[in-house]
Amino acid sequence: MFNWYLQSGKDSDVVVSSRIRLARNISGIPFKQRASKEDLKKVKEKMKKATYNLGYGLKYFEMSNMDDITKLSLVEKHLISPDFALDNGEEKALIINEEENISIMVNEEDHLRIQVFQSGYELENLLNLAIEIDEKIQNEILYAYSKKYGFLTACPTNVGTGLRVSVMVHLPALTKTGNITKVLEAISNFGMEIRGLYGESSKAKGDMYQISNKQTLNVTEKDLIKNLKLITEKIVEQERLARKILSKDSIELEDKVYRAYGILSNCKKIDTDELIKLISDVKLGTDMGIITEMNDLKVNKIKLYSQPANLQKYLNEKLNSYKRDLKRAELIKNIIKEN
Amino acid sequence: MFNWYLQSGKDSDVVVSSRIRLARNISGIPFKQRASKEDLKKVKEKMKKATYNLGYGLKYFEMSNMDDITKLSLVEKHLISPDFALDNGEEKALIINEEENISIMVNEEDHLRIQVFQSGYELENLLNLAIEIDEKIQNEILYAYSKKYGFLTACPTNVGTGLRVSVMVHLPALTKTGNITKVLEAISNFGMEIRGLYGESSKAKGDMYQISNKQTLNVTEKDLIKNLKLITEKIVEQERLARKILSKDSIELEDKVYRAYGILSNCKKIDTDELIKLISDVKLGTDMGIITEMNDLKVNKIKLYSQPANLQKYLNEKLNSYKRDLKRAELIKNIIKEN
Numbered sequence: 001m002f003n004w005y006l007q008s009g010k011d012s013d014v015v016v017s018s019r020i021r022l023a024r025n026i027s028g029i030p031f032k033q034r035a036s037k038e039d040l041k042k043v044k045e046k047m048k049k050a051t052y053n054l055g056y057g058l059k060y061f062e063m064s065n066m067d068d069i070t071k072l073s074l075v076e077k078h079l080i081s082p083d084f085a086l087d088n089g090e091e092k093a094l095i096i097n098e099e100e101n102i103s104i105m106v107n108e109e110d111h112l113r114i115q116v117f118q119s120g121y122e123l124e125n126l127l128n129l130a131i132e133i134d135e136k137i138q139n140e141i142l143y144a145y146s147k148k149y150g151f152l153t154a155c156p157t158n159v160g161t162g163l164r165v166s167v168m169v170h171l172p173a174l175t176k177t178g179n180i181t182k183v184l185e186a187i188s189n190f191g192m193e194i195r196g197l198y199g200e201s202s203k204a205k206g207d208m209y210q211i212s213n214k215q216t217l218n219v220t221e222k223d224l225i226k227n228l229k230l231i232t233e234k235i236v237e238q239e240r241l242a243r244k245i246l247s248k249d250s251i252e253l254e255d256k257v258y259r260a261y262g263i264l265s266n267c268k269k270i271d272t273d274e275l276i277k278l279i280s281d282v283k284l285g286t287d288m289g290i291i292t293e294m295n296d297l298k299v300n301k302i303k304l305y306s307q308p309a310n311l312q313k314y315l316n317e318k319l320n321s322y323k324r325d326l327k328r329a330e331l332i333k334n335i336i337k338e339n
Numbered sequence: 340m341f342n343w344y345l346q347s348g349k350d351s352d353v354v355v356s357s358r359i360r361l362a363r364n365i366s367g368i369p370f371k372q373r374a375s376k377e378d379l380k381k382v383k384e385k386m387k388k389a390t391y392n393l394g395y396g397l398k399y400f401e402m403s404n405m406d407d408i409t410k411l412s413l414v415e416k417h418l419i420s421p422d423f424a425l426d427n428g429e430e431k432a433l434i435i436n437e438e439e440n441i442s443i444m445v446n447e448e449d450h451l452r453i454q455v456f457q458s459g460y461e462l463e464n465l466l467n468l469a470i471e472i473d474e475k476i477q478n479e480i481l482y483a484y485s486k487k488y489g490f491l492t493a494c495p496t497n498v499g500t501g502l503r504v505s506v507m508v509h510l511p512a513l514t515k516t517g518n519i520t521k522v523l524e525a526i527s528n529f530g531m532e533i534r535g536l537y538g539e540s541s542k543a544k545g546d547m548y549q550i551s552n553k554q555t556l557n558v559t560e561k562d563l564i565k566n567l568k569l570i571t572e573k574i575v576e577q578e579r580l581a582r583k584i585l586s587k588d589s590i591e592l593e594d595k596v597y598r599a600y601g602i603l604s605n606c607k608k609i610d611t612d613e614l615i616k617l618i619s620d621v622k623l624g625t626d627m628g629i630i631t632e633m634n635d636l637k638v639n640k641i642k643l644y645s646q647p648a649n650l651q652k653y654l655n656e657k658l659n660s661y662k663r664d665l666k667r668a669e670l671i672k673n674i675i676k677e678n
Contacts, residue, residue, distance in 0.1 A: 251665060255607035262605030268594035326590060 004101045005077060005304060008296040009120020013287035014236045016168040016208065017119050019078070020126045022134055023153045023162035024112040027142040031154045032107060040091035043111045047093060047104070050140045054133065056097050058104070063092035069318070072309030078168075079103040079115070102133065109154050110162075112137070121232060123165055123225045130163075131221075149217065157214075161221050165228050166212030169235055172284045173242035175207045183238055184209075191215055192231055206276035211235070243288055250290075257285030261293060264302070265336045269325040275306045275332075294336070301335045343440045344416060344643060347635040348459020352626035353575045355507040355547065356458050358417070359465045361473055362492045362501035363451040366481040370493045371446060379430035382450045386432060386443070389479045393472065395436050397443070402431035408657070411648030417507075418442040418454070441472065448493050449501075451476070460571060462504055462564045470560075488556065496553075500560050504567050505551030508574055511623045512581035514546045522577055523548075530554055531570055545615035550574070582627055589629075596624030600632060603641070604675045608664040614645045614671075633675070640674045 005017065025031060026046060029039050044062075051060040063071070063084070071085040077100065084092060084105050095104035105113040114137070116129045144152040151162040158164070174180040187194050194211045196204030211231060213224050246253050260281035264270075270278075283299045285291035305314045306328050312319050319327060344356065364370060365385060368378050383401075390399040402410070402423070410424040416439065423431060423444050434443035444452040453476070455469045483491040490501040497503070513519040526533050533550045535543030550570060552563050585592050599620035603609075609617075622638045624630035644653045645667050651658050658666060 251607055255668075258605040258607055259602050262601035262603075263598055264601075266597040266601030266604075268590055268597055329594075 002297070003099055004117055004119050006297060006300045007119045008300070009118060010122055011236055012120035012296065014169055014171070014239045015121040015232060016170055017117060018122050018126055019115060019117050019164075019166045019168075020123065020130045021116075021164040021166075022112075022114040022130055023110040023151065023158040023164075024114065024134070024137070025144040025152060025154065026111045027144045029111065032109060032111065033154060037091060040107050044091055044093045044106055046141055047095060047106045047112070050137055051095050053140065054095070054136050056102055056133070057099070058095050058097045058102060061094045061096065063094055066094075069309050069312050073307075073313045074103075076307040076310050077304070079117075080105055081108060081113075084108045102129075104133075110158070121167060121236075123167075123229060127165075127221060127225055158216050160217035161219065161224065163216060163221050163224055164212055165224055166210050167228065167232050168208060168210050169232070169239070170206075170208055170280070170283060170287075171204075171235070171239050172207040172280055173246050174239050175204075177242045177245060179238070179242060183235060187211060187231055187235070190227070190231055192228065205273070206280035208280070243284075247288065253288075254285075254290055257281050257290050261285070261291055264332050265293075266333075267329045270329045270332070271321075271325050272306065272308065272328075275302075275328065279303055279306070298335050298338065302332050305331055305335070341636070342438055343456055343458050345636060345639045346458045347639070348457060349461055350575050351459035351635065353508055353510070353578045354460040354571060355509055356456060357461050357465055358454060358456050358503075358505045358507075359462065359469045360455075360503040360505075361451075361453040361469055362449040362490070362497040362503075363453065363473070363476070364483040364491060364493065365450045366483045368450065371448060371450065372493060376430060379446050383430055383432045383445055385480055386434060386445045386451070389476055390434050392479065393434070393475050395441055395472070396438070397434050397436045397441060400433045400435065402429075402433055405433075408648050408651050412646075412652045413442075415646040415649050416643070418456075419444055420447060420452075423447045441468075443472075449497070460506060460575075462506075462568060466504075466560060466564055497555050499556035500558065500563065502555060502560050502563055503551055504563055505549050506567065506571050507547060507549050508571070508578070509545075509547055509619070509622060509626075510543075510574070510578050511546040511619055512585050513578050514543075516581045516584060518577070518581060522574060526550060526570055526574070529566070529570055531567065544612070545619035547619070582623075586627065592627075593624075593629055596620050596629050600624070600630060603671050604632075605672075606668045609668045609671070610660075610664050611645065611647065611667075614641075614667065618642055618645070637674050637677065641671050644670055644674070 026043055029035065029042055032040070048060045051058055074080045075082050075085045079096065079100055080094060080103065091107055093106040095106065096102065101117050103115045114130060114133055116126050116133070118126055146152055150160040153159050153162050171180060174183055184194055191214050192211055193214050194209050196209060211228070213228060215224070260278040264278050264282065279299060279302055282291065282294055286294045286296060286299055304310055308324055311324055311328055311331065314331070315327060365382055368374065368381055371379070387399045390397055413419045414421050414424045418435065418439055419433060419442065430446055432445040434445065435441065440456050442454045453469060453472055455465050455472070457465055485491055489499040492498050492501055510519060513522055523533055530553050531550055532553050533548050535548060550567070552567060554563070599617040603617050603621065618638060618641055621630065621633055625633045625635060625638055643649055647663055650663055650667055650670065653670070654666060
């Protein structure tokens, strides 16, 4: 079976994936900024012990034992944060399962960052899963909690529910028709945050955006999810409408999609930037039923294994940038040829 | 069997085709500029009669009976001149065979323009064929000839042998390495003329050049051919050298060739300009043995049938520019798929 990020789900013609994250801290241990090395070790030890009773196939890993390519491959999959991957010195650990749909960062900004993922649009079930895990941890560990404010976190923006819900959306048609600006503004006015997939400030590469809540205080988990659900449904509707408009000049669109496919299936070298652009076109083509040579799984595989670290991990080979461009082209061709 | 322009020949990795043209006028009939309608009719009648005894499967056609698309398709094949195709009013005829390797324009600039063609590099045999035809015509018709100057022609630049020898060469590597300028200069200093395939003044599209002699007076046919042969051999040598240099960075080249192939075999619309650029890359790839999915015949077919008039003739359908871009893409795909 394939990991969640290779699968497709509900509304996954627009919503690539859904994520829920809970920020939690352990009572009686200082927040990370003020914690001593011993404090952080204590957090790890508690979580290492807790892991045995969590279930879900979760396993505990010391980040200091993890090689750089593996770390970066997890960043590329959005399973850990870039900051969490970067500095080796600190007392960090990762609790993760084989399916990689649950990933708990220990000693990131907070003592615990509990994350759950699913492909397509699926927030309700994800919230239930996150709460279930959260409760299992609370059976063994006492959280820092205030009756007035809710869960206490290192950064004030997370105080309260400690919850961040987000969806990753693919908006090529809204981008092409130029309506994306209006949509982004509306989202922002609704108290939501939207950012390009690859870096906060960069223009959205491959027409991928992450939408998430800003607010965490004085709002219930269910309301947060309701809000994001409303926004997401609106975006899905708008993007599908924009695709209908685009498909009126279907030859333009078919040409764009098939040219991208033609280059992907024939080039001998390709860098990440071009790949992201082309696979966005091809994804639009498969999602709109324009291209029959491709499917969701192939698109997802190409997106995943084309990234620098995952490419090297997949090929089990250290490669410089030039070699990666060649091997990436080769791998893409092989994935396209798969039955 | 395929017409000569679909075949490949000697050195056809560089020399696409060879052509010999003889300019001739009939004694006792004024040159075209000064001829009356009756004079021109007389030329046609003489040539119509002569055709029966020429052999080679040659047939006589009144240009006024020919539809525009057929005329333009002949221009695209370089079998008749654009001027010859354009104005309907005049008394023009074309003597041509099924193989289209012999094409005699009647009442172009001169009374007769005898042209013979072959794919690849082949001037000696072509000259023999041209002379053979020329002699057969002389069995029935008396040419305007001066013992002092040789054959008399409408334009002084053709007086003497009335001969123009030319080769069409594909010089992508010299263009890419930037050495083309030096080569073009050298050719020009050698009394030869070089021009881009599509129009005299335009930059060479698709890296195709036509090289031909300037001089016709005070020089024998054999010397003309010897000169062009020397020049052509030099160019072939230089182009092949440039290809060797390019192939040192073979991935760059393979990538370029396969991307062009990828677009050609997948696009849903394509205009002539882009087609010419891409087919030049693919032709380089087949000639250098880089690409196995293509061969000379397919490249030649795509080059031929992609041109506006030949496309319409092939599909037997009148098409506007937009429709041609769609049908061109479809036809290219079909040719590529052929066994």
